[in-house]
Amino acid sequence: MSFLAHRLSHVKPSPTVGVTAKAAELKAAGRDVIGLGAGEPDFDTPLSIKEAAKLAIDKGVTKYTAVAGTIELRKAIAAKFKRENGLDYKPDEITVGCGGKQVIFNALFATVEEGDEVIIPAPYWVSYPDIVSMCGGTVVPVSCHATTGFKLQAKDLEAAITPKTKWLILNSPNNPTGAAYTRAELKAITEVLVGHPHVWVMTDDMYEHLVYDEFEFTTPVQVEPRLKDRTLTINGVSKAYSMTGWRVGYGGGPKALIDAMNMIQSQSTTHTSSISQAAATAALNGPQDFIPKNAAIFKERRDLVVSMLNQAKGITCLSPEGAFYVYPSCAGAIGKTAPSGKVIGSDTDFVTELLEAEGVAVVQGVAFGLSPYFRISYATSTQALTSACERIQRFCAGLR
Numbered sequence: 001m002s003f004l005a006h007r008l009s010h011v012k013p014s015p016t017v018g019v020t021a022k023a024a025e026l027k028a029a030g031r032d033v034i035g036l037g038a039g040e041p042d043f044d045t046p047l048s049i050k051e052a053a054k055l056a057i058d059k060g061v062t063k064y065t066a067v068a069g070t071i072e073l074r075k076a077i078a079a080k081f082k083r084e085n086g087l088d089y090k091p092d093e094i095t096v097g098c099g100g101k102q103v104i105f106n107a108l109f110a111t112v113e114e115g116d117e118v119i120i121p122a123p124y125w126v127s128y129p130d131i132v133s134m135c136g137g138t139v140v141p142v143s144c145h146a147t148t149g150f151k152l153q154a155k156d157l158e159a160a161i162t163p164k165t166k167w168l169i170l171n172s173p174n175n176p177t178g179a180a181y182t183r184a185e186l187k188a189i190t191e192v193l194v195g196h197p198h199v200w201v202m203t204d205d206m207y208e209h210l211v212y213d214e215f216e217f218t219t220p221v222q223v224e225p226r227l228k229d230r231t232l233t234i235n236g237v238s239k240a241y242s243m244t245g246w247r248v249g250y251g252g253g254p255k256a257l258i259d260a261m262n263m264i265q266s267q268s269t270t271h272t273s274s275i276s277q278a279a280a281t282a283a284l285n286g287p288q289d290f291i292p293k294n295a296a297i298f299k300e301r302r303d304l305v306v307s308m309l310n311q312a313k314g315i316t317c318l319s320p321e322g323a324f325y326v327y328p329s330c331a332g333a334i335g336k337t338a339p340s341g342k343v344i345g346s347d348t349d350f351v352t353e354l355l356e357a358e359g360v361a362v363v364q365g366v367a368f369g370l371s372p373y374f375r376i377s378y379a380t381s382t383q384a385l386t387s388a389c390e391r392i393q394r395f396c397a398g399l400r
């Protein structure tokens with residue numbers, strides 16, 4: 001009998017850990033390694049936000065806050081939902097957690113019981129299935145293929161819904177593909193959901209501000225207000241404001257769900273840091289001008305990476321609408337032999353051999369639920385991206 005709880009048997013360590021550890025090992029051995037695995041902007045937190053945090057410390061904002069988050073922050077979030085999404089959430093319909101991840105965890109922990117099904121379009125962010133499993137739920141992955149831009153199709157959603165379905169988790173722009181749903185695409189999905197009143201919608205809008213080519217971001221409740229009383233709209237400051245380490249995420253939803261989530265939080269982390277909350281309030285209420293500037297830099301990097309990857313033999317890469325990831329197919333490399341003599345049988349083999357041969361660290365698609373692909377994060381310098389893509393081209397050209 002293991003001392004560890006049974007619920008842990010369903011949870012896998014983060015799949016990026018293996019590649020990151022291997023990359024660190026090679027680096028320590030003196031190899032020149034380029035890491036394209038990071039899920040965070042390479043920009044620093046804007047100065048005005050840091051100053052607000054320093055001021056909060058000086059003013060003694062160092063005590064416990066309300067479990068749901070300070071009223072100032074929840075008002076700033078309510079104003080953000082109104083200003084940017086046209087959504088009306090009152091402060092008591094908003095909860096703040098230690099990053100978007102805790103908000104997702106609290107919501108699933110508060111609602112998912114043994115046997116409940118949660119539909120997760122694949123490729124997905126790696127934490128969704130593990131959190132669902134930890135809560136005793138059953139993950140129902142629905143494959144979304146490159147031919148449809150890696151986006152969930154209404155007919156596939158309809159086919160996946162059963163009387164046991166509790167949630168659909170939507171993530172647009174998506175990690176790992178960068179795919180973002182247009183209003184029309186979301187409409188097709190929300191129409192299916194309107195017909196199934198027992199299914200709740202968890203929408204993870206974390207990458208909202210990272211969209212390119214005039215793409216207009218929309219969120220399910222904006223497209224279909226009838227879903228508001230069974231939707232949790234999740235967002236945060238990590239990606240748009242380069243604040244991953246501050247740990248502030250939030251969710252807006254029906255008060256009964258928010259109250260339940262707050263109850264769970266009150267018996268775990270209590271709340272995220274009071275200083276981080278002051279910083280996030282300043283971020284949401286303050287100047288927003290650096291957001292499009294950062295997005296313009298990300299767009300240039302996306303174009304560079306997509307173009308260079310499509311010149312690599314056996315690689316095909318879509319140009320996604322948003323986030324800072326691309327999800328190229330390595331189908332053309334499967335069955336070929338790497339310089340080490342190993343035959344590449346999977347995307348895991350591909351990323352392992354690429355790291356060994358050329359020192360480029362990326363993440364295998366199997367981790368995100370759709371193979372044979374790999375994820376590249378382009379949240380790094382143009383110089384590093386150019387060099388990494390040249391190495392990928394050389395690696396692919398050398399496969400036999």
Ligand SMILES: Cc1ncc(COP(=O)(O)O)c(C=O)c1O
Nearest residue numbers: 039099100101125175236238249
């Ligand atoms: C799709 C998605 N949702 C949520 C998160 C969690 O963000 P946070 O740092 O706010 O916990 C991430 C972070 O990588 C993400 O990619």
